Amino acid sequence: xxxxxxxxxxxxxxxxxxxxxxxxxxxxxxxxxxxxxxxxxxxxxxxxxxxxxxxxxxxxxxxxxxxxxxxxxxxxxxxxxxxxxxxxxxxxxxxxxxxxxxxxxxxxxxxxxxxxxxxxxxxxxxxxxxxxxxxxxxxxxxxxxxxxxxxxxxxxxxxxxxxxxxxxxxxxxxxxxxxxxxxxxxxxxxxxxxxxxxxxxxxxxxxxxxxxxxxxxxxxxxxxxxxxxxxxxxxxxxxxxxxxxxxxxxxx
Amino acid sequence: xxxxxxxxxxxxxxxxxxxxxxxxxxxxxxxxxxxxxxxxxxxxxxxxxxxxxxxxxxxxxxxxxxxxxxxxxxxxxxxxxxxxxxxxxxxxxxxxxxxxxxxxxxxxxxxxxxxxxxxxxxxxxxxxxxxxxxxxxxxxxxxxxxxxxxxxxxxxxxxxxxxxxxxxxxxxxxxxxxxxxxxxxxxxxxxxxxxxxxxxxx
Ligand SMILES: C[S@@+](CC[C@H](N)C(=O)[O-])C[C@H]1O[C@@H](n2cnc3c(N)ncnc32)[C@H](O)[C@@H]1O
Numbered sequence: 401x402x403x404x405x406x407x408x409x410x411x412x413x414x415x416x417x418x419x420x421x422x423x424x425x426x427x428x429x430x431x432x433x434x435x436x437x438x439x440x441x442x443x444x445x446x447x448x449x450x451x452x453x454x455x456x457x458x459x460x461x462x463x464x465x466x467x468x469x470x471x472x473x474x475x476x477x478x479x480x481x482x483x484x485x486x487x488x489x490x491x492x493x494x495x496x497x498x499x500x501x502x503x504x505x506x507x508x509x510x511x512x513x514x515x516x517x518x519x520x521x522x523x524x525x526x527x528x529x530x531x532x533x534x535x536x537x538x539x540x541x542x543x544x545x546x547x548x549x550x551x552x553x554x555x556x557x558x559x560x561x562x563x564x565x566x567x568x569x570x571x572x573x574x575x576x577x578x579x580x581x582x583x584x585x586x587x588x589x590x591x592x593x594x595x596x597x598x599x600x601x602x603x604x605x606x607x608x609x610x611x612x613x614x615x616x617x618x619x620x621x622x623x624x625x626x627x628x629x630x631x632x633x634x635x636x637x638x639x640x641x642x643x644x645x646x647x648x649x650x651x652x
Numbered sequence: 653x654x655x656x657x658x659x660x661x662x663x664x665x666x667x668x669x670x671x672x673x674x675x676x677x678x679x680x681x682x683x684x685x686x687x688x689x690x691x692x693x694x695x696x697x698x699x700x701x702x703x704x705x706x707x708x709x710x711x712x713x714x715x716x717x718x719x720x721x722x723x724x725x726x727x728x729x730x731x732x733x734x735x736x737x738x739x740x741x742x743x744x745x746x747x748x749x750x751x752x753x754x755x756x757x758x759x760x761x762x763x764x765x766x767x768x769x770x771x772x773x774x775x776x777x778x779x780x781x782x783x784x785x786x787x788x789x790x791x792x793x794x795x796x797x798x799x800x801x802x803x804x805x806x807x808x809x810x811x812x813x814x815x816x817x818x819x820x821x822x823x824x825x826x827x828x829x830x831x832x833x834x835x836x837x838x839x840x841x842x843x844x845x846x847x848x849x850x851x852x853x854x
Contacts, residue, residue, distance in 0.1 A: 451657055461716030464686025484705040487686050566716075578846050579839055 410548055413611030422548045423524075427498055429605045430474075430546075434500040436600040437475055438508070443595060452644050453477055455637070456539060456570045457485075459648055465489040466536035471525055471557065472496055472543020476505035476518065482537075483518045493530075495523040496543075525553040530560040541570040545616040554629035561651045567631060569622070572613040573638070573645035580641050588613065619645050653698050655713040660700070664711035671709070680762055681709065687755060690719035695726040721751040721759070734764050 408419040417425060433440065441449050456478065462468060464487040470479040473494035483492045496502045502520050509518065523529050525540070525547050538557055547553045561567055575581040588610040596606025617625065619636050622645075626634045631649030638645050655663075671677050684704040692699045701719065703710040723730060725747035733747050749756045 454657060454661070457710075458712050458714055459716050463688075463717055481705075484707055485686070485703065485710075487706075577839075577843070579842055 411612075411615045413608040413615065419548055423497070426546045426548075429608050430498045431500045432602050432605050433600055434475075434498070434504045437501065437504065440596065440600055440606075443599065444592060448640060450477075452570055452639055452646070453481075453541060455639060456541065456568055456646055457481055459637070459646060460537050460539060460566065460568055462486070462537055463490075467491045467534060467562075468493070469528075469530070469535045469538045469560070470494050471528075471538055471540040472546070473541075474498075474501045474505060474543075476509055478539050478541055479505070479518050480509055480512070482539075491519070492517075493519045493521055495521040495525075495528070497522065497524050526556055527552075528556045528560050532559055533562045534560050536562055536565045538565070538567045539570070540568070542572065544569055544571050544622075545612050550617075551625060551629065554625060554631075558630045558651055563651055566648060566650050567626075569626075569647040571622070571645060571647070572616060573622075573642055574618040576638060576642035584643060619647075622647055653696060655698065655700065657713065660711045660713050663700075664709065667711065668708045680765075682706070684755075684759070687721075688715060688717060688719045689755075689759065690715075690722040691730065692722065692724040693727050693730065694724060695728075719751060721749065721753070721756040723756065724748040724750070733760060 409416045410419045410422050411417075412422050412425050430437075445452075460482075462482055462485050464485060466486060467490060468479075468482045468486065470476070470482065470492065473479050473496050476494050479492050479494040486492055494502070494505060496505070499522055502522060506520055521529070525543065526549055538561055540557070544550060544553065557567055575584055589607075592610050593603040593607045596609075597603035600606070616622075619638065619642070623634050623636055626647060626649045630651065632652050634647065634649035636645045636647040671681055681704060685706050687704045689702040689704075690699055691702070699713070701710075701712040701715040703712065703715065723733070725733070729746035
């Protein structure tokens with residue numbers, strides 16, 4: 401693929417940008433929010449993101465000997481839980497494209513006294529630097545919507561997943577109720593950028609986050625994209641009226 | 653029936669706070685790291701999963717994996733199991749253990765050493781009033797069965813766990829839940845109106 405080809409455009413929030421530009425713009429967003437990321441996460445979701453992540457853990461069915469990849473793992477909420485759930489036979493890798501997010505994650509986990517061996521890898525979901533058929537579980541929480549070529553990422557994830565392994569995507573999705581959708585739109589387009597401005601002094605990044613959520617494929621579309629990439633027994637669970645959906649699929 | 657997430661999180665907190673208080677117990681439980689235990693309470697038609705992680709126990713209403721050991725019985729029979737000799741209880745058939753029996757026996761012995769009074773523990777951690785409200789709320793939510801109600805229920809549950817300090821008395825809870833019911837009805841009506849408007853527009 402020619403990355404200099406500016407003919408191809410993609411969306412960055414609601415804007416159209418050259419495909420080659422999207423990744424650097426996304427990186428800039430997360431560079432900018434990294435240090436305030438956890439605080440904003442709690443504020444934005446009113447703490448509910450912890451429940452969404454807990455549900456992800458329940459559905460992951462992780463066992464102590466599993467090799468687990470937390471992709472787009474950012475500041476490591478899921479990786480931390482997984483590292484507590486695995487033993488010396490298992491392995492937890494936190495991979496993210498953004499060095500600033502990885503660093504914040506590592507610092508946070510060290511501050512919390514988490515010494516279990518999480519490995520930190522800077523990697524792009526679109527071309528994962530791991531062996532074929534390696535991981536028992538792969539999770540991607542709130543990461544996929546930032547990826548430029550989602551199909552490519554799904555293929556790359558499928559490649560590194562072991563046969564019998566399970567992949568889970570936790571991502572903002574499309575509310576299943578009209579009224580709720582209206583309230584949610586007001587919240588995320590009006591209030592969220594203001595919160596972003598007040599707390600992180602960065603309303604643009606939060607504007608991007610709100611827009612990128614709306615541009616993300618809906619529940620059914622994402623499920624068929626997973627099937628296209630080869631995943632089987634795909635399903636999704638809506639949480640908080642579909643604000644967030646947890647998709648999962650197996651490789652056989 | 654499935655326990656709502658906030659309730660499993662509260663039980664989890666109670667257990668872990670209890671274990672943290674005793675280094676001996678912590679050490680004993682750490683030998684189970686990585687094990688998944690399922691308890692099926694037949695009288696409540698309820699399953700609870702316990703995942704022993706390296707530094708705590710995770711309590712979950714579901715877990716997408718095969719448990720190492722499953723205990724099945726009524727709440728009374730299971731609490732007797734802790735007090736009695738295991739073979740007695742198993743012999744009478746009141747409790748069934750599936751999977752790794754050795755682990756089952758071992759766990760039973762560990763728990764017999766440290767009987768946990770859950771209600772009391774929950775009360776010390778959360779306060780009597782809240783514990784009472786929680787169970788009252790839980791009983792009420794049991795009755796909500798249809799799909800749309802379940803959505804609201806799970807939203808309230810999510811809300812509850814983070815806002816629990818705000819709930820002061822039984823009276824407030826009742827009026828809150830009834831206003832949620834009201835809101836739900838209003839919402840249904842509004843939705844119907846929006847739908848009608850949209851049809852008219854077309
Ligand atoms: C909203 S954060 C989510 C962090 C964490 N998983 C959580 O749930 O809190 C999104 C993360 O995706 C990462 N990301 C964006 N594009 C990526 C890509 N192509 N490959 C890997 N990670 C990517 C960003 O750097 C950022 O850390």
